[in-house]
Amino acid sequence: MTGTIRKTALLVPVIAGILIGGPVWAQSEGPIRGEAVYQKRCLMCHGEEGDGLGPAAERLNPPPRDFTLGQFKIKTTAFKDPITNDADLIRMIGDGMPGTAMPGWSDILSEQEISDVIHYIKTFAELEEEKPSDQIDYGTQVKSSPESIATGKKIFHDGDRCSECHGAEGLGDAVKKLKNDNGERTWPRNLTKPWTYRASNDAKDIFARVTAGIPTTQMPSFTNPKSKKKLSIEDRWHVANYAASLADAGKKVRAENTVIKAVRVEGDVPTSPDDPAWQQSTSSTFFLVPQIIAKPRFFKSANDSVSVRALYNDKRLSVLIEWDDRTKSIPGDEVAIKIADKGMSPDAIAVQFPVEIPAGMEKPYFLMGSDAKPVNLWRWSSGTTEKPESVALIDAAGITNQQPRDAATSGLSAKGAYKDGTWRVAMTRLLTTSETAKDIQFAPGRFIPIAFFNWDGSNSEQGTKHTLTTWYWLLLQPEAGSKPLMAAIIVALLIGGALVWWGRSASAANKETDL
Numbered sequence: 001m002t003g004t005i006r007k008t009a010l011l012v013p014v015i016a017g018i019l020i021g022g023p024v025w026a027q028s029e030g031p032i033r034g035e036a037v038y039q040k041r042c043l044m045c046h047g048e049e050g051d052g053l054g055p056a057a058e059r060l061n062p063p064p065r066d067f068t069l070g071q072f073k074i075k076t077t078a079f080k081d082p083i084t085n086d087a088d089l090i091r092m093i094g095d096g097m098p099g100t101a102m103p104g105w106s107d108i109l110s111e112q113e114i115s116d117v118i119h120y121i122k123t124f125a126e127l128e129e130e131k132p133s134d135q136i137d138y139g140t141q142v143k144s145s146p147e148s149i150a151t152g153k154k155i156f157h158d159g160d161r162c163s164e165c166h167g168a169e170g171l172g173d174a175v176k177k178l179k180n181d182n183g184e185r186t187w188p189r190n191l192t193k194p195w196t197y198r199a200s201n202d203a204k205d206i207f208a209r210v211t212a213g214i215p216t217t218q219m220p221s222f223t224n225p226k227s228k229k230k231l232s233i234e235d236r237w238h239v240a241n242y243a244a245s246l247a248d249a250g251k252k253v254r255a256e257n258t259v260i261k262a263v264r265v266e267g268d269v270p271t272s273p274d275d276p277a278w279q280q281s282t283s284s285t286f287f288l289v290p291q292i293i294a295k296p297r298f299f300k301s302a303n304d305s306v307s308v309r310a311l312y313n314d315k316r317l318s319v320l321i322e323w324d325d326r327t328k329s330i331p332g333d334e335v336a337i338k339i340a341d342k343g344m345s346p347d348a349i350a351v352q353f354p355v356e357i358p359a360g361m362e363k364p365y366f367l368m369g370s371d372a373k374p375v376n377l378w379r380w381s382s383g384t385t386e387k388p389e390s391v392a393l394i395d396a397a398g399i400t401n402q403q404p405r406d407a408a409t410s411g412l413s414a415k416g417a418y419k420d421g422t423w424r425v426a427m428t429r430l431l432t433t434s435e436t437a438k439d440i441q442f443a444p445g446r447f448i449p450i451a452f453f454n455w456d457g458s459n460s461e462q463g464t465k466h467t468l469t470t471w472y473w474l475l476l477q478p479e480a481g482s483k484p485l486m487a488a489i490i491v492a493l494l495i496g497g498a499l500v501w502w503g504r505s506a507s508a509a510n511k512e513t514d515l
């Protein structure tokens with residue numbers, strides 16, 4: 001009986017609220033319903049108290065936002081206005097934040113639920129009643145053009161305005177140690193990888209970031225009256241157009257690229273990463289993910305992908321591995337030490353092959369093989385100020401079972417070069433070796449499993465703390481130019497056929513007109 005009364009008592013204001021209009025309900029109950037959404041969907045990362053210290057937080061880089069600070073990265077209110085527009089929060093919560101663990105919720109939560117949860121997260125910094133006052137002034141957009149991009153490039157480098165942090169080529173490799181407001185390590189964005197932008201690399205978005213800055217981080221506002229590097233509206237459009245132009249689609253991971261096609265060349269294969277001969281093959285890019293299986297596990301990786309090309313001749317295979325790494329880690333080097341986290345190791349990359357090319361699809365265990373199916377690792381290390389770069393040949397049967405062997409007997413050599421935030425390492429080995437039981441023997445036309453391991457020495461990566469790709473395939477394409485040749489033959493046949501058809505129909509047409 002009392003239960004029914006209670007229920008009815010609750011229902012009356014609810015029904016009244018619905019009848020009078022949604023807003024009453026939304027305003028009064030929003031934070032309460034928002035709290036339920038928060039606890040179910042957000043707490044695990046952002047924490048019970050909204051301080052960004054949820055159970056999953058210690059494994060995330062960058063860390064989840066601390067809502068008690070009341071500051072958000074992506075804002076379209078003016079620099080002097082600390083309050084973010086709800087539209088910005090709706091966007092970040094709906095779409096998620098690329099390059100971070102922050103998922104997009106638009107498929108899971110309704111607009112109302114997103115609005116409720118925003119109401120709730122504002123309560124952590126007592127912002128529920130605050131309203132933004134000053135919006136970004138976009139003026140008149142300067143459309144992107146070669147001239148605008150060139151002007152933007154000058155502004156970017158003038159007094160090291162942006163290059164100070166984003167590096168000469170925008171890869172975020174500048175020699176500076178940056179921390180966010182919570183004292184956590186942060187990195188300037190790699191502007192060549194727009195898919196890692198928290199917002200987007202649309203010029204209007206970049207204009208907004210340059211105008212308002214990215215609160216909680218060292219990305220400054222270039223409208224701050226105190227800044228010596230302040231920029232006019234027009235100049236901010238130019239620099240935004242330049243930053244947008246840095247996007248390099250070649251570094252994008254494409255799901256369809258699972259096979260590295262080694263192209264056969266006449267003459268020598270390149271052994272230097274700078275050889276223009278590499279352009280003969282196309283590059284495939286793969287995600288690097290942190291090693292979280294073997295202990296000690298690793299979660300906070302810095303490098304996110306590797307791009308690979310390959311060439312071969314009748315004697316050797318050469319592989320070029322390129323990856324963006326903001327720090328050149330050379331232990332002993334003063335500049336490197338300044339920017340590194342504690343305990344710097346050299347940077348390193350390893351290529352993994354099965355010792356035996358599988359006949360079917362069954363590959364060795366991806367994490368450095370097993371006793372039954374061992375692997376070869378070709379592990380290049382950037383070296384230290386005392387010890388030059390080197391390459392090791394390792395027989396591995398599991399992550400804890402690695403036996404180095406003389407690389408030279410198998411004809412394995414490697415050479416690396418670092419420039420403006422990118423490592424490029426060329427490795428080459430004989431196609432076949434005398435160690436047939438221990439070394440993989442390469443043969444054209446076979447699908448050969450291949451995988452990569454990467455260590456960023458400045459990010460305290462060494463031993464089992466590293467990133468890796470899954471298995472992909474390497475294919476030594478059988479005959480040099482056999483495909484283009486076939487294509488040429490087909491084209492010739494088609495053209496020939498078309499000519500015959502054209503000649504016939506022309507004569508038929510003539511006959512018709514004759515009639």
Ligand code: HEC
Pocket residue numbers: 037038041042043044045046056060062063064065071072073074075089092093097100101102103105117118121198
């Ligand atoms: C898997 C972990 C995870 C979950 C779950 C998660 N977030 Fe986040 N969130 C993050 C991380 C990490 C960031 C910080 C990204 C950065 O700093 O670039 C973030 C940032 C944010 C921001 C800051 C936006 C800005 O412009 O600064 C908001 C708002 C936010 N999250 C809201 C939510 C809401 C609401 C939910 C639940 C519906 C949620 N998050 C669930 C990890 C998570």
Ligand code: HEC
Pocket residue numbers: 062073156161162163164165166178186187188189196197198199200206209210214217218219220222239240243
């Ligand atoms: C003092 C260092 C510093 C300077 C100077 C600097 N940036 Fe940044 N920038 C950063 C950091 C740090 C981030 C990443 C912030 C974060 O953690 O989300 C960033 C992020 C960005 C982003 C990414 C936006 C997004 O949606 O993710 C863009 C674009 C950008 N900066 C452009 C510029 C331009 C253009 C300039 C010069 C006008 C500039 N920056 C100057 C440190 C700097």
